[in-house]
Amino acid sequence: MKSLVPPGVYAPQEDTELLVGALSEEPVPPGADVLDVGTGSGALAVAAARRGARVTAVDVSRRAVCAARLNALRAGVPVRVRRGNLFAPVRGRSFDLILANPPYVPAPHGLPRGAARAWDAGGDGRLVLDRICREAPALLRPGGALLLVQSALSDPELTLGHLRAAGMKAAVTRRRRIAFGPVLRDREHWLRERGLLPPTENREELVVVRAELPV
Numbered sequence: 001m002k003s004l005v006p007p008g009v010y011a012p013q014e015d016t017e018l019l020v021g022a023l024s025e026e027p028v029p030p031g032a033d034v035l036d037v038g039t040g041s042g043a044l045a046v047a048a049a050r051r052g053a054r055v056t057a058v059d060v061s062r063r064a065v066c067a068a069r070l071n072a073l074r075a076g077v078p079v080r081v082r083r084g085n086l087f088a089p090v091r092g093r094s095f096d097l098i099l100a101n102p103p104y105v106p107a108p109h110g111l112p113r114g115a116a117r118a119w120d121a122g123g124d125g126r127l128v129l130d131r132i133c134r135e136a137p138a139l140l141r142p143g144g145a146l147l148l149v150q151s152a153l154s155d156p157e158l159t160l161g162h163l164r165a166a167g168m169k170a171a172v173t174r175r176r177r178i179a180f181g182p183v184l185r186d187r188e189h190w191l192r193e194r195g196l197l198p199p200t201e202n203r204e205e206l207v208v209v210r211a212e213l214p215v
């Protein structure tokens with residue numbers, strides 16, 4: 001069944017699909033505790049719940065929270081959906097797996113507002129990524145894993161470096177090159193001027209980073 005995506009909620013795209021693919025290769029024992037942070041329409045949360053996980057999903061957007069609840073209901077799987085800023089609604093809890101498709105697009109203007117909060121992430125695209133790298137390791141159980149998707153434009157090497165510095169084993173496990181969507185087409189000139197996009201590059205690379213805490 002196709003997800004319902006109300007206006008203002010991020011419609012599942014290639015990044016969602018890449019992460020769903022990575023999730024399908026991840027061992028998810030029945031009853032494992034999974035967190036989907038920045039759940040949007042709930043596509044990843046529902047995919048994890050279908051595997052028998054106990055899923056909590058968080059989003060800062062009220063509309064996204066409603067959409068994720070509705071889509072979990074329609075799929076007939078239990079997902080606990082909370083509204084809040086990143087990990088704030090799950091403080092004190094721990095997880096076997098954290099999924100994240102955060103905003104990661106470098107943006108020429110200040111703090112993201114409205115629907116753009118789903119993709120804009122400050123001048124270097126790392127506004128939310130850096131917070132995830134800093135805060136996620138403490139929420140994982142020993143042997144737990146973080147799976148996140150981001151653009152090559154927002155420095156996956158830095159993500160790997162931060163996660164390794166936090167004691168995790170981290171690697172890029174999937175890559176996909178995609179055509180520029182409307183957001184990148186709009187700011188292509190700015191990205192090239194800043195040196196974030198090489199002069200002849202006309203595709204965006206998405207990567208999945210997998211990081212695991214030692215047992």
Ligand SMILES: C[S@@+](CC[C@H](N)C(=O)[O-])C[C@H]1O[C@@H](n2cnc3c(N)ncnc32)[C@H](O)[C@@H]1O
Pocket residue numbers: 010011012013015016037038039040041042043044058059060061064084085086087101102103117118119128
């Ligand atoms: C790229 S969309 C991904 C949506 C969905 N997970 C998917 O893969 O289709 C990013 C989502 O993160 C949410 N978000 C952005 N900043 C957040 C924050 N600080 N805390 C919680 N959610 C946030 C946005 O509202 C948006 O729904």
